Amino acid sequence: MLCCLNPDCPNPVNPDGNQQCQSCDTPLIPLLRGRYRVIKVLSDEGGFSRTYLAEDVDKLNESCVVKQLAPKVQETSALKKAVELFKEEAKQLQQLGEHHQIPTLLAYFEQNNYLFLVQQYINGQNLLQELREQGIYSESKIRELLLDLLPVLEFIHKRGVIHRDIKPQNIIRRDSDGRLVLIDFGASKQLSATVQTQIGTTIGSHGYTPIEQMQDGKTYPTSDLFSLGVTCFHLLSGISPSKLWMQNGYSWVTHWRRYLKNSINNPINNLNYQGIAISHHPKLGKILDKLLKIDIQQRYQSADEVLKDLLRLSPQPISSTLLSATPTSQVSGSLPLDSRLKKHLLAGAGIVLLGLGGVWYSYSYPLTITKPSNPSQPINVTSQHSDSPNTLKGHSSDVNSVAFSVDGKTLASGSDDNTIKIWSLANQQQIRTFKGHSKWVWTVAFSPNGKTVASGSADKTIRLWNLETGQEIGTLKGHTDGVSSIVFSPDGKTLVSGSLDKTIKLWNLETGQEIYTFKEHSKAVASVAFSPDGTTLASGSWDKTIKLWNLATQKQIRTFKGHSDIVLCVAFAPDNVTVASSSKDNTIKLWNLVTGEATQTLKAHSDKVGSVAFVPSTGSDNTSSGVILVSGSNDNTIKLWDPETGREVRTLKRDSGYIYSVAISPDGKAIASGGSADNIIKIWRVPR
Numbered sequence: 001m002l003c004c005l006n007p008d009c010p011n012p013v014n015p016d017g018n019q020q021c022q023s024c025d026t027p028l029i030p031l032l033r034g035r036y037r038v039i040k041v042l043s044d045e046g047g048f049s050r051t052y053l054a055e056d057v058d059k060l061n062e063s064c065v066v067k068q069l070a071p072k073v074q075e076t077s078a079l080k081k082a083v084e085l086f087k088e089e090a091k092q093l094q095q096l097g098e099h100h101q102i103p104t105l106l107a108y109f110e111q112n113n114y115l116f117l118v119q120q121y122i123n124g125q126n127l128l129q130e131l132r133e134q135g136i137y138s139e140s141k142i143r144e145l146l147l148d149l150l151p152v153l154e155f156i157h158k159r160g161v162i163h164r165d166i167k168p169q170n171i172i173r174r175d176s177d178g179r180l181v182l183i184d185f186g187a188s189k190q191l192s193a194t195v196q197t198q199i200g201t202t203i204g205s206h207g208y209t210p211i212e213q214m215q216d217g218k219t220y221p222t223s224d225l226f227s228l229g230v231t232c233f234h235l236l237s238g239i240s241p242s243k244l245w246m247q248n249g250y251s252w253v254t255h256w257r258r259y260l261k262n263s264i265n266n267p268i269n270n271l272n273y274q275g276i277a278i279s280h281h282p283k284l285g286k287i288l289d290k291l292l293k294i295d296i297q298q299r300y301q302s303a304d305e306v307l308k309d310l311l312r313l314s315p316q317p318i319s320s321t322l323l324s325a326t327p328t329s330q331v332s333g334s335l336p337l338d339s340r341l342k343k344h345l346l347a348g349a350g351i352v353l354l355g356l357g358g359v360w361y362s363y364s365y366p367l368t369i370t371k372p373s374n375p376s377q378p379i380n381v382t383s384q385h386s387d388s389p390n391t392l393k394g395h396s397s398d399v400n401s402v403a404f405s406v407d408g409k410t411l412a413s414g415s416d417d418n419t420i421k422i423w424s425l426a427n428q429q430q431i432r433t434f435k436g437h438s439k440w441v442w443t444v445a446f447s448p449n450g451k452t453v454a455s456g457s458a459d460k461t462i463r464l465w466n467l468e469t470g471q472e473i474g475t476l477k478g479h480t481d482g483v484s485s486i487v488f489s490p491d492g493k494t495l496v497s498g499s500l501d502k503t504i505k506l507w508n509l510e511t512g513q514e515i516y517t518f519k520e521h522s523k524a525v526a527s528v529a530f531s532p533d534g535t536t537l538a539s540g541s542w543d544k545t546i547k548l549w550n551l552a553t554q555k556q557i558r559t560f561k562g563h564s565d566i567v568l569c570v571a572f573a574p575d576n577v578t579v580a581s582s583s584k585d586n587t588i589k590l591w592n593l594v595t596g597e598a599t600q601t602l603k604a605h606s607d608k609v610g611s612v613a614f615v616p617s618t619g620s621d622n623t624s625s626g627v628i629l630v631s632g633s634n635d636n637t638i639k640l641w642d643p644e645t646g647r648e649v650r651t652l653k654r655d656s657g658y659i660y661s662v663a664i665s666p667d668g669k670a671i672a673s674g675g676s677a678d679n680i681i682k683i684w685r686v687p688r
Contacts, residue, residue: 002028003038005114007050007070012041031057033109036118038066049086053121056106063123064106069115083115090117092161092185101152101181122183124175127168127235136261137235139284145235146287146310148180149228154303157221161185164219166227167208168234207241211250211535212296214552222299225306229291236260247557248593249535249550251576253292257285258577258594284310294533389652389673389682392423394430399674399681401443401661406450408666410467413674413681414441420455422467425670425683432470436463443485448492456483462497462507476507478514485527490534498525504539504549516554520547527569531576536593538579540567546581548593560591562598571612573627578643580629582609588631590643600646607634611662615640615671615686632659632673638684652684 004012004021011023020027031037035058042051042065050068055061069086093105097120107118127145131137137145149171156163163170163185170184210226212218230241230253237259244252244259252259287309293299300306397416404411410431411423420434420441439458446453452473453465462476462483481501488495494515495507504525506515523542530537536557537549546567548557565584572579578599579591588602588609615628628649629641636657640649657676664671671684 001039002030003040003052005029005032005038005052005068005112007044007068007114029112032066032116033107033111036064036066036107037061054118056118063121065103065119065121067117067119086115086117089185093117093119095159096156096161096185099152099155101148101179102156102185103181103183122172122174122181124172124181126183127171127173127180127231130173131168131235131238136238137232139236142232142236143284143310145180145232146228146306149182150303150307150310152180152182153221153224153228154307156182157224157303162219162221163224163227164213165205165208166224166231167205168231171231205242207243207245210296211294211533220296221303222296222301225291225300225303226293229288232288233259233292244594246550246553246555247548248576249531249552250294250533251531251536251593253294254533254576256288256292389684390428392428392430392681392683393679394421394423394433395419395679395681397440397679398676399660399679400441402663402672402674402681403444403446403453404663404665404670404672405446405467406448406666408670410446410450411663411672411681411683412444412446412453414444414455414457415679416440417679418457420444420453420465422453423681428683432467434463434465434470434472436472436475437461439482442482445486445488447488448490454486454488454495456486456497458482460499462486462495464509474512476512476514478505478517479503481524484525487528487530489530490532496528496530496537498528498539500524502541504528504537506551518547518549518554518556520556521545523566526567529570529572529579531572532574533576536572536576538570538572540570540581542566544583546570546579546591548579558596560589560596560598562589562601563587565608568608569611571614573614573643574616575627580612580614580643582612582631584608586633588612588629588641590629600643602629602631602641602646602648604639604648604651605631605633605635605637607658609633610658610660613662613664613671614643615664615668630662630664630671632662632675634658638662638671638673 002014002016002018004014004024004026006012006021006024006026009021009024009026012021014022014028018028035056037055037057038052039055040053042053044050050070052066052068054064054066056064069082090105090108093103096102097104103120103122105117105119109116163182165184170182172181172183174181208227208230210223213223233256234241239259287306290300291306395413395415395417399413399415401414402411409425411425413421413423418435418437418439418441421430422432423429424431434453434455437455437457437459441455441457443456444453451467453467454462455465456462460479460482463472464474465471466473479497479499479501481499483497483499485498486495493509495509497505497507502519502521502523502525504518507513508515521539521541521543525539525541527540528537535551537551539547539549544561544563544566546560549555550557560581563581563583563585567581567583569582570579577593579593580588581591582588586603586605586608589598590600591597592599609631611632613630615630627643629643631639631641636659638652638659641647642649657678659673659675661674662671669686671686673682673684
């Protein structure tokens with residue numbers, strides 16, 4: 001058979017002897033460059049290149065891979081970029097092909113106005129094919145994968161190359177020796193290069209690509225390590241990370257264990273490897289946790305770091321495949337692989353002998369909820385509490401919104417008196433009053449750096465205020481009706497606003513310009529909230545729905561339906577998996593972002609619930625839930641809930657009036673509430 005080299009040909013395979021393609025009439029090339037007989041298409045890389053299986057007639061018809069640059073773009077700069085990337089791939093293969101687990105470059109040339117590169121053919125299955133045939137990987141198989149691939153990554157990173165597209169499809173298990181081979185360096189970049197990419201042109205694969213690469217086009221060795229961690233998750237779970245990413249952005253990586261059919265947290269026994277006793281190793285799950293950190297600073301910084309941790313934990317004998325002799329020139333560090341394993345194990349043993357343990361992080365929060373032995377019994381709040389709030393007075397009309405500063409020392413409030421007030425919580429005194437809105441102020445928020453306060457008003461504008469000087473520093477205009485809710489992105493670069501005009505707008509705070517507008521709600525948008533990792537937006541609307549939005553793609557992820565009346569507020573739980581919504585139907589619903597289902601409906605309020613927020617708890621073994629949910633209602637109460645069981649923990653009474661807004665201090669020790677009673681703000685001590 002002979003393959004047509006027209007990259008647009010829908011059926012390129014032809015019988016031997018044909019002069020022209022029977023599908024597209026393109027003249028056929030019997031031997032590319034006089035020696036490579038192209039047989040069939042292996043893959044089509046989405047309008048950029050095609051990869052073919054070929055035979056090298058000069059080497060007794062030895063199999064090889066031919067890659068053809070075939071960019072389906074007309075724009076000059078895009079075409080130039082495609083050519084540069086293709087040439088870069090050839091250079092990388094030439095530089096890196098000395099490694100036994102990277103394909104060797106055989107040729108690079110131009111013919112018939114196309115660029116081609118020819119590389120060594122790796123006979124075997126890629127890991128995605130292996131997963132589909134053999135099923136999900138065991139923990140020991142993941143350890144072997146890491147032990148086999150990490151030295152390859154260390155090798156390429158030390159030579160200034162980042163792969164940028166590590167995923168199961170780009171890892172082949174070679175039939176001849178069972179070793180893993182890393183392929184497809186078409187997206188690789190020199191460490192010294194920083195590529196700023198526009199939305200939609202980021203190199204990589206959705207779900208596998210880390211946030212710094214997706215958002216900013218910046219890559220580092222640790223970026224490849226994130227992709228390797230995602231690859232391990234895919235093989236352990238059988239679940240495509242791209243689907244999770246499209247549904248939840250990056251939030252899924254913080255709770256990846258939930259998707260596993262088998263636990264990865266079983267205790268690991270001591271390992272005795274060639275007489276070296278190693279104890280108290282971290283678990284494989286901890287290593288994957290660190291590989292999958294969204295924050296680049298918290299992630300492993302080098303393949304060598306991962307390898308050292310991995311070799312300290314390995315509870316089973318290393319596979320004979322991994323310990324097979326490897327030529328010195330083919331592995332980083334000029335040591336055979338087995339020698340390198342011993343070297344790392346000795347280093348690990350030294351750490352144990354010196355008594356140097358790992359670093360442990362602990363977080364303490366003010367609430368501990370003890371799970372009752374009898375489910376019918378009420379939940380016990382084990383710490384001290386007080387139902388006597390402090391009161392802040394100064395507004396001349398209803399208080400619609402309250403917000404704590406990031407350091408917890410200051411409170412902002414917005415009122416129907418058209419003003420925003422700033423309060424010192426140390427002495428409970430008013431510090432400043434911001435005036436500028438011509439109608440009611442419905443929403444206020446502090447920037448993450450604590451220097452700016454934003455306010456949204458019935459006058460259709462958003463105003464930005466300098467907290468230190470008290471001056472207005474900008475006005476954002478674009479909504480055609482009142483602004484009901486605003487929220488800063490966690491990085492402080494973007495502001496999101498929801499409006500009675502049925503839209504949600506994204507604003508660039510550096511330029512003051514509108515970035516994008518979501519228009520899918522059919523009625524007013526009452527509330528917007530960012531996920532803790534900043535990748536997903538939730539919105540609640542008078543159309544009785546909650547919608548989730550992927551901010552990287554600017555696409556709607558899903559819609560939650562279940563409330564029987566308008567939705568007034570939405571809030572993300574710290575786990576990035578749960579969203580709470582409150583409604584005029586007097587209920588609060590908790591939604592699972594992954595399944596799209598309501599996990600709880602809380603019904604103790606007797607009037608509409610205007611506000612919800614989460615307070616983290618200790619998360620210790622005797623807690624029934626990792627967080628506490630707080631709700632404020634027009635029934636004049638604030639209620640505390642265990643969201644896991646749906647039980648009401650406590651009710652904080654208010655003298656009179658509706659409660660429009662509740663906010664939680666950053667340390668979780670205080671709740672602020674604003675409403676209609678006497679135009680005051682109350683600060684409640686969280687029961688401890």
